[in-house]
Amino acid sequence: MSQEKGWNSVAATKSAKNPTAHNDTPNTPEVRESAIAKMKVAELRQKLRTHGVKDTAELKKPELVKKLIKAEVSATKTKSTKKNPTSGNDTPNTPDVSESAIAAMKVDGLRRKLRGHGVKDTAELKKPELVKKLIKAEVAATKKSTSTKKTSSAKKSTTKSKNPTSGNDTPNTPDVSESAIAAMKVDDLRRRLRGHGVKGTGELKKPELVQRLIKVETAGARKKASKK
Structure with missing residues (x-):
């Protein structure tokens, strides 16, 4: 009993020898090492028995303290993992899934x-x-x-590679809008081409009509620009 009393009285001055006296585990805040260090020997042994730790009769208080802290920390981590195995762990490749x-x-x-x-x-x-x-x-x-x-x-x-005119305006002839031409109907394309003097469009499909009209309009725009 006197040994236990003496150990408690010098606990504060021997923190270097007993780092658990006032040190709470950072990852397990529920386990207070300082509180465990203040417990009596009988209480430490009883608490250890609840954790399934036996053969503590020959152990002195410092050893009992260390064993109990270890057991409490282990139990807290196990409990936390069982309750929430995925807590705080988001899948790296699917950040949208929390x-x-x-x-x-x-x-x-x-x-x-x-x-x-x-x-x-x-x-x-x-x-x-x-x-x-x-x-x-x-x-x-x-x-x-x-x-x-x-x-x-x-x-x-x-689709863009197959139809390069969609959304792509000629850089050197900004007056010719390829995207606008590509959006035109077949009849309108043929009529527009006839206006440029292009004949034989009856058998042509839309992509061919689009390309022909762009070519004609571009040529006309360049010719007009060169005259200026």
């Missing part, structure tokens, strides 16, 4: 969201399983959406 937000959702909300993704038979699943399923479904949906957008962009790029 795992932490999903993990914070209620069970009913998780099931409703999963139904929206076409996932059925969730009634028997517990929250951790629902969280994993929803994260998987959201990630898959996000990747699919991204892939669709890329495919759409690639198609637009291909």
